[in-house]
Amino acid sequence: MNIDQYIWKSFIKGSRSSFEDLYELYFESLYLYAYQMKPDSAIIEDLIHDVFLELWNKKDKLPDVKHVKAYLMKIVRRKVFSKSKKYFDPVDSENYLLNDLAYFEEMQDEDSEVKELVLRTCLQKLTKRQKEIIHLKYFENLSASEIQEITGLSQQRIYNIVSESLKKLKLLLSKNSIILMLVLSLYWLFL
Amino acid sequence: MISENKIHNLLEDDSFRKFVVAGQFAEKWNIWLQNNPGYNREFKIASKIIENIYSENQAVMSELKQRDIKNRIKESLKKEIENKLRHRSFIWKAAVVSLILVGSLAIALLFPERIDFREQDQPVIQKISKNNPKGIKSIITFSDGSKAYLNAESSIKYPQLFSGNAREVELVGEAYFEINKDENHPFIIHTDQVQIKVLGTRFNVNAYPENDQVKVALVSGKVALNSEQGDQLMLSPSEMFIYSTLGDRKYSIESFNSDHVVGWKDGILSFHNESLQYVFQKMERWYGVNILYDKNKSLYKDWMFTGKFENRSLEYILNTMNQEEIFDFKIENDKVIIK
Numbered sequence: 161m162n163i164d165q166y167i168w169k170s171f172i173k174g175s176r177s178s179f180e181d182l183y184e185l186y187f188e189s190l191y192l193y194a195y196q197m198k199p200d201s202a203i204i205e206d207l208i209h210d211v212f213l214e215l216w217n218k219k220d221k222l223p224d225v226k227h228v229k230a231y232l233m234k235i236v237r238r239k240v241f242s243k244s245k246k247y248f249d250p251v252d253s254e255n256y257l258l259n260d261l262a263y264f265e266e267m268q269d270e271d272s273e274v275k276e277l278v279l280r281t282c283l284q285k286l287t288k289r290q291k292e293i294i295h296l297k298y299f300e301n302l303s304a305s306e307i308q309e310i311t312g313l314s315q316q317r318i319y320n321i322v323s324e325s326l327k328k329l330k331l332l333l334s335k336n337s338i339i340l341m342l343v344l345s346l347y348w349l350f351l
Numbered sequence: 352m353i354s355e356n357k358i359h360n361l362l363e364d365d366s367f368r369k370f371v372v373a374g375q376f377a378e379k380w381n382i383w384l385q386n387n388p389g390y391n392r393e394f395k396i397a398s399k400i401i402e403n404i405y406s407e408n409q410a411v412m413s414e415l416k417q418r419d420i421k422n423r424i425k426e427s428l429k430k431e432i433e434n435k436l437r438h439r440s441f442i443w444k445a446a447v448v449s450l451i452l453v454g455s456l457a458i459a460l461l462f463p464e465r466i467d468f469r470e471q472d473q474p475v476i477q478k479i480s481k482n483n484p485k486g487i488k489s490i491i492t493f494s495d496g497s498k499a500y501l502n503a504e505s506s507i508k509y510p511q512l513f514s515g516n517a518r519e520v521e522l523v524g525e526a527y528f529e530i531n532k533d534e535n536h537p538f539i540i541h542t543d544q545v546q547i548k549v550l551g552t553r554f555n556v557n558a559y560p561e562n563d564q565v566k567v568a569l570v571s572g573k574v575a576l577n578s579e580q581g582d583q584l585m586l587s588p589s590e591m592f593i594y595s596t597l598g599d600r601k602y603s604i605e606s607f608n609s610d611h612v613v614g615w616k617d618g619i620l621s622f623h624n625e626s627l628q629y630v631f632q633k634m635e636r637w638y639g640v641n642i643l644y645d646k647n648k649s650l651y652k653d654w655m656f657t658g659k660f661e662n663r664s665l666e667y668i669l670n671t672m673n674q675e676e677i678f679d680f681k682i683e684n685d686k687v688i689i690k
Contacts, residue, residue: 170494170512176432177496183428187421192408201414209424216432283403298362299404326355326362326400333396334353 164228172222179216186229189300190236196295197240197288207239230302230309237310285332290325293318357393362400371401482506483524486639488616493518497538500527500616503636504559527555527570527616543596555613567592568612610659618662627654630672638665640682644689650677 167185170178190211194204215222215235225231283291296307297318304315311318361367369375384394415421481491483505491499494512501507505524513519518538530538530549540547542558542565557566568591591607610621620637622630628651631642644651660668665687669680679690 166512173514175495180425183425187424188412188415191415191420192411195411196407201420205420205424209427212424212428213431216428283407294404295408298368298401299408301365301368322359323355326358329400330353330355330358330396333399334392 165224165226168225168228172219172224174219179219182215182228182232183212186232189229190232193233193292193295193300194236194240197237197292203243207236207243211236211239227306227309229300230306233296233300233310283329286325286328290321290328293321294325297322353392353396357390358397358400361390361393361397367397368401371398372405477511478508479511480506480508484639485636493520495531495533495536497531498529502526502615503639522556522558524559525555525557525615527553527613529553557612563595563597565594565596566612567594568607570609570613614659619659620661620663620668621659623657624655625657627651627656630656634665634668640665640685640687642687642689644678 164185167178167181171182187208191204191208194207195201198204211232215232283294286294292311293307293313296302296310302310304318307313307318308315313321366376366379370377370380384390481489481501483489483501483503485504487503489501491501491507491509493499493509495518497518499507499520502525505522505526507520507522507526509520513536516536518533518536519541520539521541523543528538528540528549530552538549540549540556542556543560547556547567553570555566555568555570557564557568569588571588589606589609591605591612592602593605594602608621608623610619611623614621615637620633622633625633628646631644634640635642646652656672658668658671660671666682669682669687673680681688
């Protein structure tokens with residue numbers, strides 16, 4: 161039994177200090193995960209607060225869990241989806257496709273901090289689902305099966321999403337470096 | 352043509368991520384890049400992807416820190432949980448509480464025939480055994496926050512996690528307990544012949560197998576003892592219950608000197624009119640040494656010793672005992688030879 165499972169077992173038996181341990185251990189991960197699905201700090205603060213409160217209130221009904229972090233993230237995910245039905249497109253948001261051309265035109269209109277914008281908006285250009293999977297895979301470093309546990313998606317689906325995302329990102333980042341070079345060189349011309 | 356697979360392979364690599372985020376494995380990756388020039392563009396893109404992911408999250412994290420969100424939510428949760436608990440009149444305190452119980456079984460000494468605890472059908476819960484040899488004392492914290500100060504030459508066996516209806520441990524030797532109050536889960540200490548059941552209090556249990564007594568000294572709290580004979584006794588702080596393990600089941604209550612009985616946990620070695628044999632035995636245990644002397648010398652047989660030492664060395668105490676230069680002693684590693 162690893163330490164997570166130990167703390168979890170102790171928590172569902174009613175240990176307040178184990179509950180606090182869970183909070184300390186997982187707060188950041190859960191917050192960041194929720195935030196990248198719904199980047200609104202007011203909403204997410206309430207959400208995380210509610211999640212923990214519910215966990216405490218229902219602790220004696222909770223099952224014994226093997227992957228504590230994945231379990232908690234699953235709960236958070238459900239909550240984000242249910243709370244923000246009006247913000248989230250519940251219908252497959254992967255249908256949203258990036259219009260590369262429109263994006264580049266947009267970029268060319270910007271005259272300052274192009275580089276920063278490029279960096280910052282790169283991930284924003286992914287669909288919500290793609291962004292979520294990328295976050296779980298490359299920030300939380302979770303395995304495909306853990307991601308499956310949290311999202312309910314099949315591992316094949318997850319693999320496909322990662323593939324699409326990388327394709328897109330590669331496109332964005334490679335094209336942007338060209339744009340960047342162009343912009344910078346033009347800039348120098350006008351100095 | 353930029354290859355996604357190459358990007359994917361890099362991103363899968365833990366050490367690559369660590370390189371981008373924290374600059375670790377710099378040498379490895381620089382060399383790798385030199386040897387794999389075909390990966391140049393993919394390397395840049397993969398790095399940017401990682402940077403993107405991490406910088407976004409870093410930004411959020413620093414905002415969290417700035418506004419101290421974690422603690423604010425924690426405080427709000429605390430209040431809500433405590434309010435709920437208060438309504439159920441269940442006091443959740445982590446600190447030790449003195450308790451006054453009248454007419455109820457706060458401490459019940461269970462005699463051998465009446466083993467009261469139920470066999471728990473638990474999945475295998477890891478049991479931890481802490482054994483102190485001579486000269487070593489230690490502090491043990493149980494999963495509920497209760498503490499035991501385990502004396503030398505003593506051992507305690509306890510589950511990693513308390514579960515079931517009671518909190519149970521096994522003791523051989525001596526320990527001082529600070530038990531957190533939990534009315535729903537009595538704390539039970541099993542010694543060879545005596546079982547002590549408490550709800551929450553501070554007391555010392557002395558149950559060395561070579562002695563023919565088990566002593567329970569109460570430091571804080573006022574408790575009621577029920578004996579098998581049906582007597583009810585009130586034990587007050589500074590009172591010690593002494594139970595004979597010889598089989599005659601005699602017991603008595605005496606007052607005790609705190610330093611004398613419990614002081615060991617604070618580094619106080621204290622004697623009052625004790626025989627040399629007792630004193631040396633205690634010192635052996637305390638310092639982890641073997642004291643060799645002629646037990647038959649009448650000088651040693653009749654010697655009564657009184658003294659109190661706080662965090663003193665073995666040598667200091669022996670010198671103090673020997674102020675009149677009655678004996679010679681030599682300390683060799685873990686042996687003390689007395690002439």
